[in-house]
Amino acid sequence: MRSPGIGPVTYRQLLARFGSAAAALQAVPDLARRGGGHAPRLWTRDQAEREIAAVDKLGAKYVTLGQGLYPPLLAELEDAPPVLIAKGDLNLLDRQSVAIVGARNASAAACRFARGLAHDLGGEGLVVVSGLARGIDSAAHDGALESGTIAVIAGGIDVFYPPENEERQRSIWERGLVLAEMPPGTEPRARHFPYRNRIIAGLSAGTVVVEAAPRSGSLITARLAAEAGREVMAVPGSPLDPRAQGCNQLIRDGATLIQSSADVAEAIRLPASSVRAERRAFNHGEALNGDDALGVVEQLLGPSPVPVDEIIRLSAASSGAVQMALLELDLAGRLDRHAGGKVSLRPA
């Protein structure tokens, strides 16, 4: 997983195809060659052992895909993180959870609302997930600190960002749970935040957005929740308040309008979307037909992202054969994977 060029989707497909990480590591150079590229530089055993020692020293644990502790809802994501580093109360992973996200520069009233909502959701027995950012995220964690909260952070488990949240992060280590996908010591960079957001959305039965500007990160989390077949919820505001526009637009687009924790509880207890069932069906293997498929798939791909489903339909190849071809292109460094299960050919 730490080898450059191997993302969560590739990781999962390699393990599904080769049964174990050891077998997959052995097969990667060959697969990459077939895809027409050079083999990725693989992480070494030594590097892995150094990270494991660091995690141990921090009092943190690994939670890995396939392990009993790994949250089943998160495992449903096609790009579920294969490895998470967790510090705090791992029992929180066993309970149903709801994400609360929103603007870093939210109004005081919205922060107060988020804190109260998080507190009340705790009363409903729900764990509150958020991203430990300023504003709404911090308010949500504070409101649910007694009842149970999970902070998913973009950097390493031991990195405090924003710096003023150090005390809050330490409190959640003690009384809640902090999750990080990146190795210890990683300073969060801009590209890490969408990865973090998919974990927030993926862990949760639903995501509530409280005050968000149009085109903000919170709306990305909402979109990821919708793509995962989870409930998207939003708190409305006056059209005269620009900070309410993102949420109002979400509601116009079909998000459930939320005024209270009861509204949230009602929404997430509705029958789950059919998306999950579809995704499970998708994971059932089919016979491979690699040689033919690789050429066809390569021809169908271009620089614009297209849904994998479309490639499968257009190629007239089996889903398994297309996935294998994409895996080979990916390992050859010739594929880009995008949000929403889209792929494109990387310009040479």
Next chain:
Amino acid sequence: MRSPGIGPVTYRQLLARFGSAAAALQAVPDLARRGGGHAPRLWTRDQAEREIAAVDKLGAKYVTLGQGLYPPLLAELEDAPPVLIAKGDLNLLDRQSVAIVGARNASAAACRFARGLAHDLGGEGLVVVSGLARGIDSAAHDGALESGTIAVIAGGIDVFYPPENEERQRSIWERGLVLAEMPPGTEPRARHFPYRNRIIAGLSAGTVVVEAAPRSGSLITARLAAEAGREVMAVPGSPLDPRAQGCNQLIRDGATLIQSSADVAEAIRLPASSVRAERRAFNHGEALNGDDALGVVEQLLGPSPVPVDEIIRLSAASSGAVQMALLELDLAGRLDRHAGGKVSLRPA
């Protein structure tokens, strides 16, 4: 229409059955007897002529169901007012209109929003309909006074209610249009307001609610609009603001969230609901089978309101026969008609 005990639904059915008001007036006593009651006291020619003279003296006009000027959308209502008294610019009845309604004690911000929305809807070529009440209604009329506004009032065309709106009502006489269902001189009473609300909803392609408390008159107008198959729209607000709860609940129940006049224009230009087509189908006559139907219908009715459609289904009689039986019971003073096309037997 002015005869006691004859409401808009009965009026319309009598005219459909007997072809003219004169023939209907002659038939009423017999029908009432068949229904098991006494004949209603009919309005006299003299009374009618006095009202007509008063309307004329006020510079107002009658607009009657079936006349070319009568707004077609309003005519679609099962309980469309057979007679309206109109003072002002009758051309406004020819243009597509949208209702803006809301709380009398609305916040200053909401009134400002309503005024701006009404102004912008005028810019979209839409006439703004409201109820000339305090608060949101007044703001909506003010915003659309230049571009076109229709005030539907609960009392007589010459009665100013609330009194402080006298100047506003005179302005709308001059530059917009005022409509009244009640005869001149009628002081509005509580029961008149829901009737007024059905005209507001019925005239309009859609109704926008701006700030409304739960269980307020504005929500009744919204319900009437929905029942008429019109677009229901609402302006959201913070859950922390109690005055936003009615609108937020409407949106939860499926109303379109509105932030601007563009949102309204988009909503009402969507294909109309199928309700209208259904209602038209309903009006096609069927063979009468009165004697059998009256007994069956009477047996099916009780003190709790039930939908007429259910009576038709349960009676196994034709729709026309059931309507005729209901008409007879109605004229006999033994039927109550309720919102949503429900009927009940009046306790003896």
